[in-house]
Amino acid sequence: MQSTTVKDWMKDLVVFIKPDATVTEGLEIMRHRYTDSCIVEKTATNDYGIVTAIDVSDKIVAQGRNPAETKVKEIMVSPLITVSPSMQIGEVASLMRQNHIHHLPVADDTGRIIGMISAGDFLLVAEAMATNFRDRSLH
DSSP, rough: OOOOBHHHHSSSOOOEEOOOSSSSHHHHHHHHHHHHHEEOOOOSSOOOOEEEHHHHHIIIITTTTTSSSOOOHHHOSOOOOOBBSSSBBHHHHHHHHTOOEEEEEEEEEOOEEEOOOOOHHHHHHHHHHTTOOOOOOOO
């Protein structure tokens, strides 16, 4: 049986952070949770955001900004592009490529974020594709 939907490959762990937290606090949370992204809780505009390792590289390190003095809401990407758990994995890869992004939050029918799928997850998908999804021991 082929396992080709987001639900089959997403990570259930979603790390949330408050919009007014500093980037330093975000880095600490990401390091302790072994992840390279955080979902920024809903802001005054009622939109979620996301901060990734690439955002930190591009908007903090490359620009010489102090992460202890910068709020995550200042560097987050918002509004989010989300995918549903039932979306086909190939569609997700195309969506990432078209939008030049590497992380997609997974949202349920109510808009609640329930998971995350990232470009790194596609390494496992590609390995499973090589065996026509017979060997899922990698996941």
